[in-house]
Amino acid sequence: MDFVITTLLNALTLISILMLVGLGLAISFGLMNVTNLAHGEFVTVGAFAVYFVQSMGGSFWLGLVAAPIAGAVIGCILEFAIIRHLYSRPVSTVLATWGVSLILQQGLELIFGLGAKPVTPPIEGTLDLFFTVYPAYRLILIGIAMLTLLGVILLISRTSFGLDIRTVIQNREMAEGVGINTRRTYAIAFTFGAAIAGLLLMHMAFDSGWTTILLGAAAIVPALATRWRVYPVLGWISVGAVIAVLGRVAFDPTIVGAGFLSTTPVFNWLLPGYGVPALAFGFAAWQLARTTNGRPRLAMEAAAALFALLTLAILVRHAMHGGVIDTGAMTLAEQSIYTLIAIGAGAILVAIDMRSPSSVLRYGSMAIGVISVGFIVIRHFVVLNPLFTDESTGRIPVFNLLFLAYLLPAVAAGGLALYARDKRPKWYAQMLAVVAAALAFAYATLSVRRLFKGEFIGLWSGLGQLETYTYSALWLVIGVALLSAGVWLKSQVLRIASAALIAIAVLKVFIFDMSELEGVLRALSFIGLGAVLIGIGLFYQRLLTRAAKENG
Template sequence: MFFDSFGLMGTLGLVALIVIVIRLNTRLKLVERELGALRSRVISTPPAAAAPPVAEEQAPAAVIERIGEPAADGEVAAVEQDAGESAEPAGPWGTVKGRDAPAEAAPAAAVRPAAAKADIETALGTRWAVWVGGIALALGGVFLIRYSIEAGIFGPGVRLTMAALLGLALAGAGEFIRRTGFEIPLNGGNNAYIPGILTAAGAFTLFGAVYAAHGVYGFIGPALAFVLMGIIGVGAIAAALLHGQALAGFGLLGSLVTPLLVASEAPNAWALFGYLAIVLVAATAIARLRDWRLLAGAAFAGTGLWCQVHMAGSDTVDFTVVLFINFVILLSLALIWLGWRYGGEEAPVAFDWPTAIPALSVALAALSLLINADHQAAGGALYGAVLIAAMVAVALYRPGALALLHAAGAASVAAYARAALTGSFAFDFAGGSLVIEGFPATPFSALMPYVGTAIGALFLAAGLWSARNFAASAPVRGAHWAGWAALAPLAILAAVWIIYGNPDRDYSLAIVALLLGAILTAGGEMIAKAENPPLTGGLSVSFALAGACVAFVLMLHMAFGPGLTTVLVGAAAALPALATRQRSYPVLGWLCVGAAIVVMARVAVDPTIVGADALGKKPLFNALLPGYGIPALAFGFAAWQLALTTAGRPRLVMEAAAALFSLLTIAMLVRHAMHGGVIDASDPTLAEQAIYTLLALGAGAILIALDMRSPSPVLRYGSIAAGCVSAILIVSNHFLILNPLFTDESTGRLPFFNLLLLAYLLPAIAAGALALYARGKRPRWYPAMLALVGAALAFAYATLSARRLFKGEFIGFWSGLGQFETYSYSALWLAMGVGLLIAGVWQKSYILRIASGALIAIAVAKVFLFDMSELEGVLRALSFIGLGAVLIGIGLFYQRLLTRAAGTDEPAKAQ
């Protein structure tokens, strides 16, 4: 036991003394306000026989510019009168004129010039000299003690006595100067507060003497040292209340530096942190009374830094000492800094930065205990869990300590994430299972799963309970709790599964994940019923339900493996959509989107769904059909259901996902059948590229449809980008790189259902349909571009199909041209030109008519330039006769059109 009965009585007396001083200070502040108000009212009341106003030019020209020159009589009289009337001690918290009194209550200030500035002499003489002198006094006392130790001039008792007398003398000198009227205003500036500096130097020296008496020489035991340092700390508090923030800051600095200047060869951790505990309590108390945030933050930071230095620099860390000082930090935060700040009717501020410093300090200590191998071997994980629990408890007790919640949650997640990512790892989807290699069997102690279970349960219970309590009064604060209620248990569960579980199948952890998802779902419903108005589905409900969905996904993966998980998660996307029939929570639609994203990510990692070895070669009826088809059906159902209930952006996303997976289902089945069961061949093929082109064209149509229902710049420019990408793919791959005319790739054995159908005719139809659908919905150049691309694809299909009739399965250009084949191209191109002309007139499409003219021009050039030299006999004659007939027919056709157009215009002109 650290404290004996005498130490325990001293501790209780110290706490009681702090409380008494705080209460008396509160009453003193009330009396100060009332006295100041009365003085202001008396001074502002004009006397019965007021003196005639003094002309501006007769007023004193300036207050004294240098030290030593006499001040104006009116100023001295006013200051003396105020000092005599005030019953308060002079100091920064008094109401001496020129410091805290209102401007209308200080007539002496009216005669002072507004632009009076202190010169360099005044600054050096009244401020810097005093500050430097006070620091020199404090350091001089400490160095005197150190020198006497090294030189052996005096014995330890004499040295400590002299140090204590020096400290008392400095403090007494400061109090004497304060009581005897230390301050004479010079140039209206803020002069150095000499009593405060002297008192700070005295406190600094006394701290060093007591600590040396216990930690270095052992003259006094830990209990007496604790009581003496507590008395000095409380004395510093009382003095700071009189002398201002300078004393508090200087005293804190000296208190934190003292253990470094007066070191011990055999340091005592309990003495060090007992001393630091006294300093922290005293500093936070005075910081709270005067609302000095900088002082509070510095006190917490200094104590936390000492804790980190001790944990990093000690060979054997005493965990009870670490626990003690961190408990003192948390209690000082909860009972002192936040105790009176939020104890009354004052509402907590949104962010209290001094609270973030102890939160970070304690979280670092807990994290070190949880992840350090040496600390774990000694059982430090349990102490780390206790610190996490203490942080959560204080955050529950004080709403203003929300930073503790985030720090505790971050430390917990970081500790287990670091454990899960220890060692090298690799993923292997062979055989449809997830294999993780490179992890050590037990990278951390066997206690980690049980500690993680306790931490996760704590966050789950405290988070849901707090989120429910704050659901109506402070929903944003409740959302913080709900978020950690979901995130911390999920992260710990996933880490435990990776480290200790079976990555392929782990039914015990799957049951835990199922239970966690059920609790989060029930908690979300409980929070929703406590909202105002109820069942709104705010952020807290969203976090709880999102966490439940993640837990269910983990459960599916743990129980069924990656292949079946893909199908089940895709099917589960319909469940949140069905839930919108009973609850209109905004998060439900986005949970459907989240399921779609999980399936897309899974497909991107392994397009075979179950692994290449387990996929098989059977066309159509294989894992690809349910792996892509079931999610497509579920996404479509979710989109339909959301359209009936909540609608919004999630419905649009699910429609797009349904369309995408529908196309993917067809594309993957076609590729599987065409490649003999292989869908991830490394060599690109025209069939594969054709599927990609069809998907891009389909995506462009889907985005246009979505944009027409719910206009969005993203959908608008996305649809245009999809069409442009399709055109680029067609020109680069279909016409040039992968063209079977250049690659001599097999076009298939069937006459019609072959590669040319998939790579040219279907994309031509898709491009033409998209061009028709985009007319009036997109810029004119966009459907025109797609129409030209479609016409070019149709031209290529017809030409290559004609060559296939003559050459068979392989149509490489190096096999040459025959007489009938050459003639057939001319006839075919002329027929296609006429067909495009008729389609252009029917659709009133200028682009199609121009395309027909270009195609006929190509045919004419071929007849005159190529057929004339290559064809012989009747084929040459038929080529020219056919060309002439077609051209004459086109001429007659255009004349009929122009005559009809002129006939329709004449009645209009006659009118």
């Protein structure tokens, strides 16, 4: 009996949390049709408001007042500066609120730092209730959530402002015609929704990793309920679970607090803390696709993909930094794993989209691909390149850092380019093909550098004559290989890449090799270049002859 009552009270606690999330979403999206991707950040702002008040010597109850005020202030500024200019423009609203979300996340990180922050609950201890012992604070949480729900219902149904909101929802033009200030109504409603989001601090500040896991799993329940009642609001309750989990993760990425997180790789609180919500969101999306469909299904698909990537990324970060996820500089090896995960996720989303078409999966797969390319260009080629950092490439000849950071991503990007050729826009496959070729080129070039310089290949260690000649020969060989691959795959991008690389090799031979090489090596450099150019000319002549015969 004790277990049953405790379980029911835990369920009631989770329901009250989802209720607060759902109320905020119902106001911002259900009433105003605004898809606010920064809703979770309003929750985080409320939590940090309580932490700030207590750190300044204030009480929790003062923080409880400050939290919705902080959420309301941020919401009011957001509505005045951005949202009011984007009503009836859903795509622009999504992009704008996503940008606001990123700004708030980084702003809070700069102000308060990473990691969990200590907040003292207003009431310690437990209460004897219905033959069981239950934390007193959770009972307060349930009570405040119920009072908030009652207050919102009375506001909407019993006040003139509630009448204005209902009128604007039904017909905005008619509402303006009878003298209702629709702009002010929207502004107050959006601010009110942000204030309610701030109340979620009550949950975020004082609970364990189990709450994050159960909140994620709770997304399944309303999705399953659509099998019996096709109410659109059920899908949005599932989305509410996503917002709540995002808020908790933003507040404490370690799930249970840095002091309680095990250093054991993989099998620690991070795996269920991120993995269970990912699985639950995926199941909810699958279920909603078969019942209510619509925007909640798309939101759940996006959430499932996001948390799947977060699960892998956070576990990699944890394993490579000795159990600490909020400190330590990024290394090329770590970034390489993230890149491989992202490319693999892009391929998985393409495959799923082919079986169950979805705009989220389609555009999500392309977004992940573009982000992967951005990381490769910025971090693999520049910021973390061992040529510029002089980072150790490892002592093993083949299976070293260069293999992980350049060859494997080249194979992955090339494979995805081939797989996506007829499934995604032409530019997407071409972009991946170019990046794959660039990675393969970088791997070959840096491997030659490693062959001559050893474990450390920093640029400032100079160039020998034989090494200089080897680069020329290597680049010409790669150029010919790209040309052959481009003809075989009928890829114009690869043929253009081949031409560009051979042109670079020609310039190197005439400008650099002529001044740096001496004797036999200089002669071999020009002889090799001449042989390659003759071979390319004969090759193209053969192609033109074959094409003329086929046309004739």
